[in-house]
Amino acid sequence: MPANPQAYRPETALLDLGDTFWDPVDAADFPATTLRFRNDAAAAEVGLDTLSDAEWTRHFGRFAPLPGTLPQPLALRYHGHQFRQYNPDIGDGRGFTFAPLRDGAGRLMDLGTKGSGQTPYSRFGDGRLTLKGGVREILATEMLEALHVPTSRTLSLIETGEDLVRGDEPSPTRSAVLVRLSHGHIRIGTFQRLAYHQDEAGMRALVGYVLRQLYGEDGDDPVRLLDLVVERTATLAARYMAAGFVHGVLNSDNINVTGESFDYGPWRFAPTWDPAFTAAYFDHAGLYAFGRQPEAIHWDVMQLAASLRLVAESDPLIETLQTFAPRYQAGIREAMFWRLGIRRFDDRRDHAVVQAVERVPRATDTPIDRFFFDWFGGHVPADYPDAFDELRRLLDPYTPRKDRDHPYWHGEPCSMLIDEVEAIWAPIAADDDWSRLHAKVAAIREMGAALA
Template identity: 60%
Template sequence: MQHPDLSGDYHPEPAILALAPWLASPVEAADFPETRIRFRNDRAAASLGLAGLGDAEWAAHFGRFQPLPGNLPQPLALKYHGHQFRVYNPEIGDGRGFLFAQVRDGRGRLMDLGTKGSGTTPYSRAGDGRLTLKGAVREILATEMLEALGVNTSKTFSVIETGENLWRNDEPSPTRSAVLVRLSHSHIRIGTFQRLLAIEDAEAMASLVDYCLTQFPGPPPPADAPAREEPAVRLMHNVVERMADLAASYMVAGFVHGVLNTDNMNVTGESFDYGPWRWLPEWEPGFTAAYFDHAGLYAFGRQPEALHWNCGQLAVALRLLADSAPLIAALERFGPLYMEAVSRRWCWRLGVEPQGLEADTQLVAACEQAMREARAQPDVFFFAHRGGRGDPQGEFGAALANYRAAPDTHPYWQDERPQSLLIEEVEAIWDAIDRDDDWGPLHAKVEALRRMGAAHGTPPAAAGHAALA
């Protein structure tokens, strides 16, 4: 029976149930003292036929986790392993989240609704399974900014304040609590495959590969790729293409994720699970986001290396199904694909028409040098020179002179300054909420970021994103 507040565009499809016996554990959501809606992403909800839910029903489904009609009868905490700062950890899994529902969107794509802060699971270890309200606010901001800058990211679907006091070592405590729902194409991680390798379950691995190829299709491997018809090899090529594009999108956005462990790597190439992220205050490859990243493993300039390394771990896992040589051949495509993606995305953000890989690569290098020399904040730099504006000097000016500007008609480009998301503004938005329960600055920032996204338009996606973007 159709829910009275759901439109005919709501199409549930809990496809994950076919894998659930070995992929997940049924769990119960925490019973929170209260459920106060703080953010509902009606733009994203409309794509799933869920925008018509009233606030009471929204809170019931995304704060109390009453099942959506025709969907998962019970939340599923997913099982996975992972390399955390290059150290293998078999003792992880969904420790404060679960998969709540799967829905076909208006374009027929399977979408996941997953949680963060929804309570303890068998994989919580010593954690309390909760999320701070500040952490939820930061994830809203990160996902909205990334989406506006063309990064393939999960979307923050819902944030509900839950009325508990939490204690954290890295925040003033006690602090307010929340439960977040994110929307993404998948929650299948590289670490999901690593677990199946560890327990040597080839049958489950083959089923998982088939699920990914069916639900998240990509283009076929190159015509000369060895063993290109083998499912595991096809998946490896798809993931390499998506990860190369994701790494490039981080660099062009000036974004530092902070924790690029294999359990944080979605095989769809979507960025997700935002913790100690930062945007660059200036162009500095050594800039780190996580205070605990003492070796700079996930520094800004090392993010492509990190994603390439993680793809290598997927190749190791897929050895359970395929020979090494074709998997290595797929992995070796990462570097060239990354360079193509950087050039493609850089020209898009700069507002100029690409001139070919060699020229575009020279333009990127000239831009980077100009930013380093001027100690420029990347958002300001791109905004100033968008569409050939500004007064570029030296090698950058010479390189840019060869480019034709794409037309910019959106009024955003006439603003006095660009949108950015440096840590000082993030803290100011949180302080307004924490001190005065003033949500106005957050909602205003979301609207400003969406306006910026409309001005940028759709980024030029890699072929591997065609079915997912």
């Protein structure tokens, strides 16, 4: 039971949608529940940081209901395009939503799971999560949060004592259940399912729910909803690029209508500014390559617009879609200048700076994290090659938004490339040594403090 009831604000608004949006499910009965990671910083935002470890494990490993929230976990129903192929046979297959809450700002947050057992949408899957997959999600969410990307947070990781067989990693491997804290779990694919079934009443109900509960607006105008989603997803695409992040699977069922990134599988950070860099070994055509992510997210939002035609006229939806590109351009300027640690100057020169940042490091194979570390605050390193002279000249009139007095700037840039991910996992797999993971999380949070 949360010990801080003034900060703990349970919600049940999801139930107002009606039972055509979900299926009640039960969590798997795991052989063991060993707490491996708890994110008290995130938990504090919803009044859960004062739980004891035993209480934590009972709620997030055995899924005893949190007071005042949902009486039973709900597996949400949705469809989606997966690598541009429409699939009506999906939904929450190894996760569920089990505790909506309000944070200190009044936002509706969901506690959702990954690896919590089979549901009606598991198909041939076992509904489980590998421990390594959970560790990777911790690293992805911590790094993205520090780099100013709107993201779910990994709240909890509990090892569950099962041996799992997987075709893409050494097996048998250890199992876990993960809990994420997200600003809702409504996906573009949730709307696609309603359009597929021509459920006009359900579509209107969902539009109203998202506007009221996730955007804090009155009404049920689908064009207004699309406008908000276009703004948030264009911002997300821009911040992915400035972070050098490659999600790997930008299917329409993986796009949250709040514009919050979530569900991290084959993700990677690009070592250099290579538009063709891919994260997923199975993305043979490079559909979701680093440089194609804005296009991919825009395409997914187009599917939302197509779904909303069930309850709206086409012309205003098309007009709204056409704002994605200029909003992305505004977003990439904001994101690049945030990561460079400098204040905007004027639109024309700012645009030239962004173009140079995208072009020069790529042409010189300069590591992304090294570049942003060295140039933060408009600092112009003397030892960079002549190819950077144009950028030096462009940055001359800019002033820092933050100085470099934080201890982080006296060390080396914090990165998260695939070799380090494997190096963090290796001692866990071999010796149950979690020290590297905890040290890396601390280092990422130090970087976040220096950048914030």
